[in-house]
Amino acid sequence: MKNTVDPIRSRVKIRLVEQYLAQTCMRDKLIFALGINSGLRVSDILGLDVKDVKNKTHIEIKEKKTGKFKRFPLNRKMAKLLKEYTRECENDDPLFMSQRNYRLDRSQVYRKINQACRAVGIGGNIGTHTMRKSFGYHHYKKYKDVAMLQLIFNHSTPNITLRYIGIDQDEIDDSYKHFEL
Numbered sequence: 001m002k003n004t005v006d007p008i009r010s011r012v013k014i015r016l017v018e019q020y021l022a023q024t025c026m027r028d029k030l031i032f033a034l035g036i037n038s039g040l041r042v043s044d045i046l047g048l049d050v051k052d053v054k055n056k057t058h059i060e061i062k063e064k065k066t067g068k069f070k071r072f073p074l075n076r077k078m079a080k081l082l083k084e085y086t087r088e089c090e091n092d093d094p095l096f097m098s099q100r101n102y103r104l105d106r107s108q109v110y111r112k113i114n115q116a117c118r119a120v121g122i123g124g125n126i127g128t129h130t131m132r133k134s135f136g137y138h139h140y141k142k143y144k145d146v147a148m149l150q151l152i153f154n155h156s157t158p159n160i161t162l163r164y165i166g167i168d169q170d171e172i173d174d175s176y177k178h179f180e181l
Contacts, residue, residue, distance in 0.1 A: 005125045005126060005128075005130045006124040006130060006133065006166065007130060007165060008036075008117070008122060008130060009134075009137060011138070013117075013120060013121075013122050014036060014134065016120035017032060017116045017117055017122070018033060020119050021112070021116050024112075027096055027104075028112045028116070029081075030085050031045060031046075031109055031112075032116070033077065033081055034078060034081075035128075035131025035132060035134075035135065036131050036134045036135050036138075037075055037135065038059065038072060038078070039132050039135035039136060039139070039152055039153065040059075040070075040132065041064070041129070042106050042110075042128035042129070042132075043064045043065065043106065044064055044070075045096070046096055046104055046109065047064060048094070048096070049091070049092065049093065050086050050090060050091050050092070050093045050094075050095050051091040052095065053082045053086060054086040056074065057073060057074060066154055068154055070154075109128050110127055113128060113130065113131070114126050114127070117130070132153075133164065133166070136152075137166060137167070140161075140165055140167055146158045146161055146162060149161050149165075
C-alpha cells in the first residue's frame with residue numbers, strides 16, 4: 001500500500017504549527033506558510049530563488065513534477081512574510097538555504113514539519129505533502145469548488161482531487177454518523 005500523509009484539518013492546529021516554527025526559525029515558518037497558502041509541492045518551494053518572490057505580486061514557476069507552468073497571486077499574508085524575509089537577500093540566492101549555505105532539501109523540511117506537528121499535538125501521518133494537502137482541504141472547505149482545486153493541483157479528475165485531500169472518506173464517514181433508520 002502506498003504511503004500517504006494527512007492534511008491538517010484544524011485551523012487552530014495550523015496556527016500552532018506556525019507559532020512553533022516562528023519561535024524556532026523564521027525560514028521554517030515561511031516554508032510552512034508558503035506550503036499551506038499555495039498548495040505547491042515542497043520540491044517547487046525549495047526550488048524558488050529570491051528573485052522569484054522579491055517584490056512580486058505573483059509566483060510563476062514551472063512545476064518540477066509535471067513540467068507545467070503555474071502562476072498564482074500572493075495573498076496579503078504571504079506578500080508580507082516574503083517582503084520581510086527577502087529584505088536583506090540577494091536576488092540570485094536560493095530562497096531557502098541550510099545553515100551550511102546550501103539549498104535546503106526535502107528531508108530537512110520533513111524533519112522540521114514533523115517535529116513541529118508532533119510538538120503541538122498533531123498525530124497521524126505527517127510529511128512535507130501535508131502542507132499541500134492542508135491547502136487543498138481548507139480551500140475545498142471554504143469554496144466547495146472541486147473543479148477549481150482540480151485545476152490548481154493539475155489533477156485529471158475531480159474524484160482524484162477529493163480523494164487526495166481526504167474529502168471522500170470524510171463525507172462517507174459523516175454520512176454514516178448522521179444516518180439512522
